[in-house]
Amino acid sequence: MMPDFLESDDPELYTLRTRAPGPAGKLPVTAEMLRAATSGHIFGLTQNAGMGWDPRKLLGREFLILSTQGGIRAPDGTPVALGYHTGHWEVGLLMEEAARTFSAHGAIPFAGYVSDPCDGRTNGTAGMLDSLPYRNDAAMVLRRLIRSLPTGRGVLGVATCDKGLPAMMMALAGMSRLPSVLVPGGVTLLAEEAEDTAKVQTLAARFAHGEIALEYAAEMGCKACGTPGGGCQFMGTAATSQVVGEALGLTLPHGALSPSGAPIWRDLARRSALALMAMEKAGITTGDLLTPDSLHNAMVVHAAFGGSTNLILHIPAIAHAAKLPRPTVDDWTRINRQVPRLVDVLPNGPTHFATVQVFLAGGVPEVMLHLRDLGLLRLEARTVTGRTLGENLAWWERSERRRRLRAKLQELDGIDPDRVILNPARAKAAGLTSTVTFLRGNLAPDGALVKSTAISPALIGPDGVYQHEGPARVFGSEDAAIAAIKSTGPDAIQPGDVLVLAGIGPVIGMPETYQVTSALKYLPNGQRVALLTDGRFSGVSTGACIGHISPEAWAGGPLGRLREGDRVRVRIDTRALEGTVDVVSVSDAELAARAPGGFLRRHPGVPDDTRLWAALQSASGGSWGGCVYDADRIADLIAKGLASEQANRD
Numbered sequence: 001m002m003p004d005f006l007e008s009d010d011p012e013l014y015t016l017r018t019r020a021p022g023p024a025g026k027l028p029v030t031a032e033m034l035r036a037a038t039s040g041h042i043f044g045l046t047q048n049a050g051m052g053w054d055p056r057k058l059l060g061r062e063f064l065i066l067s068t069q070g071g072i073r074a075p076d077g078t079p080v081a082l083g084y085h086t087g088h089w090e091v092g093l094l095m096e097e098a099a100r101t102f103s104a105h106g107a108i109p110f111a112g113y114v115s116d117p118c119d120g121r122t123n124g125t126a127g128m129l130d131s132l133p134y135r136n137d138a139a140m141v142l143r144r145l146i147r148s149l150p151t152g153r154g155v156l157g158v159a160t161c162d163k164g165l166p167a168m169m170m171a172l173a174g175m176s177r178l179p180s181v182l183v184p185g186g187v188t189l190l191a192e193e194a195e196d197t198a199k200v201q202t203l204a205a206r207f208a209h210g211e212i213a214l215e216y217a218a219e220m221g222c223k224a225c226g227t228p229g230g231g232c233q234f235m236g237t238a239a240t241s242q243v244v245g246e247a248l249g250l251t252l253p254h255g256a257l258s259p260s261g262a263p264i265w266r267d268l269a270r271r272s273a274l275a276l277m278a279m280e281k282a283g284i285t286t287g288d289l290l291t292p293d294s295l296h297n298a299m300v301v302h303a304a305f306g307g308s309t310n311l312i313l314h315i316p317a318i319a320h321a322a323k324l325p326r327p328t329v330d331d332w333t334r335i336n337r338q339v340p341r342l343v344d345v346l347p348n349g350p351t352h353f354a355t356v357q358v359f360l361a362g363g364v365p366e367v368m369l370h371l372r373d374l375g376l377l378r379l380e381a382r383t384v385t386g387r388t389l390g391e392n393l394a395w396w397e398r399s400e401r402r403r404r405l406r407a408k409l410q411e412l413d414g415i416d417p418d419r420v421i422l423n424p425a426r427a428k429a430a431g432l433t434s435t436v437t438f439l440r441g442n443l444a445p446d447g448a449l450v451k452s453t454a455i456s457p458a459l460i461g462p463d464g465v466y467q468h469e470g471p472a473r474v475f476g477s478e479d480a481a482i483a484a485i486k487s488t489g490p491d492a493i494q495p496g497d498v499l500v501l502a503g504i505g506p507v508i509g510m511p512e513t514y515q516v517t518s519a520l521k522y523l524p525n526g527q528r529v530a531l532l533t534d535g536r537f538s539g540v541s542t543g544a545c546i547g548h549i550s551p552e553a554w555a556g557g558p559l560g561r562l563r564e565g566d567r568v569r570v571r572i573d574t575r576a577l578e579g580t581v582d583v584v585s586v587s588d589a590e591l592a593a594r595a596p597g598g599f600l601r602r603h604p605g606v607p608d609d610t611r612l613w614a615a616l617q618s619a620s621g622g623s624w625g626g627c628v629y630d631a632d633r634i635a636d637l638i639a640k641g642l643a644s645e646q647a648n649r650d
Contacts, residue, residue, distance in 0.1 A: 025055035044151065053108065060108045063276060064152045065095050066142055066171070068164035068185075070115040077228070085118035087161035087238060090229030090260050091185045094158050094269040098183070101273035110152065112145045114138050116164030119237070119512055119538060120201060124478055126605030128511035132313070132536070133613035135163040135170070136629060139321070142171035146178070153280045154178055156272060160185025160231045165241040166314040172250065173321035176287030179279035181272045181384045182250040184242035186260040187355040189226030190233055196354065197232045198347055198518065198540040200224040205519035208486035230260030233354040234346035236540040240307035241314065246364040247301035248318070249289045249383035253392045254401065257359040275384050282386055290322040293378035296335075297389065299327060300376050303339035303435045304367050306348045306453040309537060309547065310512075312436065316626030326625055329438050329447060337577050340424050341432040341453055342370055347521075347540045348453045350430060353420045360409035361417035365396040370423055431457050433464070433574045439546060441580040442588050443532065443558050443568070446550035447624065448581060452574045454542040456527045464575035468530045468544060469584070470496040472566040476503045476599035478513060485519045485526075495525035498532060498568040502559045503600045505534035505552025506623055509610040514538030517545050530570050532581060534559055536623075544570060546581055548623055553600055558583075561594040 027045050034042070049055045069092045071083025083089045099109035116138065122128040146155055155178055159168040165184065172180040190196065203217040212220075231238035242256035252272055258265040279285075295315070302311055316326035346352045353361075362369075371377050372393055379390030387395075396402055406417040422430060437452040452466075460466050473493060475481040481501050484493050493499060499520075504511055513535050520526035521542045530544040534552035537545050553560030562568075567585035583591060617623075619637050620630035 023049045023052070023055065025049070027055055028059050041151065048108070057106075057108070060106050061153045061277070061280065062108045062110060062149065062151050063102050063154050063156060063273075064146060064149050065098055065109055065111045065156045065158065066145060066168065067091050067095050067111070067113055067158035068116040068160065068168065069095065069113045084115065084121060085161060086188055086225055086227075086229050086260075087118070087185055087231040088116060088164065091158050091160060093261070093266065094183055094185065097266050097269035098156050098158075098273040101270045102277070105274075105277060107277060110149055114141050114145070114164075114167075116159070116161060116167070119162045119514070120197070120232075123201070123512065123538075124482065124515040126603070129509035129603065129606055129610050131163055131512065132510050132627060133610050135167045135314075135317070136613060136617070136627070138164065138167035139170035139174070142168060143174050146171065146175050152178070154276045155180040156183060156276050157181070158183045158185060158269070160238060160242070162237040162241070162310070165238065165245065166317065169241070169245055169248070169250065169314070169318050170321040172286055173290055173318050176290070176322060177285055179276055179284055180250065180286045181252070181276045181279070182245045183269055183272045184245060184251060184256050184258070186230045186258040186265050187239060187359070188230035188233060189259055189356055190354050191223045191226040194223040194226075195220045196234060196346060197224050198234045198236070199522065201514065202518045202522040205482070205486055206522055209488065209523055211523070227259070227261055231355075232540070233356070234540045235305060235307060235343070235348065235355060235358075236538055237308040237310040239355045240302065240305065240311050243305050243307060243364055244298045244302055244311055244315065247298040247368075248294045249297075249381055249389065250286075252384060253365050253396055254363050256364050257355045259356050259359065272384075278386060279384060284382070284386060287322070289382050289384065290318075290324065291381065292324060293381040295319055295324055295327065297377055297381055299332065299335045300339050300371055301364060301367060303336045304342045304371055305345070306341045306343060306432075306435045306451075309436060309449055309451050312449060312548070313536070313623060313626050317628045320626055320628045320630070326621070329624065332436060333438055333577055336434045336436050339371070339376055339434070340427055341435055342367055342422050342424065342427050344420055344422065344430070344432070347542045350432075350457070351419065353415070357409060357413065357415060357420055360405050360412075361420035362402060362406060365393060366402070366417075366421045368393055369397060370421075374424065433460075434577055437572055437574065437577045437579055439572070439579045439581050441582040442591065443562070443581045443583055444549045445558070448546050448549040450544065450546045450572055450579070451537070451541070452572055452577070455544050455572065455574065456542075459527065459544070460574055464573060466544060466572040466574060467570070468498070469567060469569040470498045470530065472500050472562050472564060472568050472583070473497045474500045474502065474562050474564050474597060474599055476597070476601055477603070478504065478511070478516060480599075481516050482519065485516065485523070493529055495528035498530045498570070500559065500562055500568070501531065501533040501535065502553040502562070502597075503534070505549075505554060506617060506627065507552060507554040507614050508603050508606045509614065510536050510623065510627070512536050512538045513547075514541055517541035517543060530568075532559065532568070544572070546570065549581075550623065553596065558591055560596040560600050561591055563594075563597060
């Protein structure tokens, strides 16, 4: 029987009143204001006084602080209610620092929140079907919140992780007439004598294969997060998005990847608030910053860092929001052929330094110094400092901050910062390969991509070419694929296999498959398995993982017509950045004549919200267009559809 919740014995419950004095003082209105102002403006002042703001200070400049804050923290930092992830757990502290800075300079801070999910938490679950659609929804809500403060003079966006940060950038990009500054929420520290937050996600698979003991799994799973706040310790989607935000000029120099909770992290929020007020005073808007030049710089920096392939979805979406041309496959290929990878960071290696170590080594501006010297950046791009990128880099090169932080990395960890962020010659000698390769073939007639950086160097020939041919192991769900990976029986995935995961493309929300890719990485000979999917990958995925295969299986793509045992050949040229993915045991005609395989089954958990997202983004250019909502295109298609329907009725 349920306990009785209908009554409480607390006598204080009945200490009630129906009236209160209300705020003391008077609104600072004038006769002219009352004649000219909207009722909304006057009511807003009433609300501000009602919330306790000093009425004498209600006519200051108003700035909006938006964040992805999640959870509830007690004043001492202990949890009252958990957030979805560490990345949004502490960002309220950044908001507080910024708010106090606005107030100290006579401005009025407002705050709003749109929390975000955790891809790591939802991996392998139906919750992952909401991950990428969430980005679009959040961007729309954030923009609506910005517009709902019509007196706001600028926006400070605080976000950290995989979808919340791209959503924030899309929102800021869509408000081109306002100034805005992006404050990345930083990264968590490495835990002492523990696995990082990427490797720890493979505990179950390794235990299933007898690689680790139960006690070890329990201990490592507990202690992976070195600090309670910040994004993950690797250059996944979260860290890459922070890097890209800075490269776009939306973040103060050396703002990405700062250690969550540290004084230097809090200081970023204070200086960002000052920068936003200065931008507003100088008349600099977000539209002045987001230009073809800044978009170019973001793509160049993405390549130099070896960033997540998910930014192939997010950067076009940011461009679309800013009303800039979306980069094409040809643009990505051109830039990745020109730009060397210069950063040795998890998950790419070869040494696998953590993101906080990249920050101490100099972070984005240090990488940009090398790119500047190679002539790869557009230095006239404007930034939130009010200066050009070139001027910012000139400051960084001679700054005390640079000297002291690079020395601190040597002092704390005994690491030469030039081993973390390498010059082009040293990077080439170390075997650092370019980031993204786009593929074609009879299994991907409309294209596919692979993070070629993530392929084990041991599997790449002296000519820079990765080749793999093996039998297809075909699955229509992530559950079925991970069961085969964990299996030790005759159905187990074997070295040399080509694991095919079909039917998880944009139609069902395009979930990432890190549960699968991470298991392959940390199992014996798992790197000798190639993976093909019409879904996407976590930014920390490694191996020959070929995703975004198009057309997707549910749209009639050939991936859905593969059969168990078909021979599949993969060729990836990591230098020329081109390659193919083909089934070679059947002819193109035979493949085309096949019906979709019986392994394709509609996921029972796809929500109507995601189905709507899938339809809208498909009409707007699909995954290669950034999975955006192109309002003009959607409206045109709906109008044509309605006209056709009416004509059929007539």
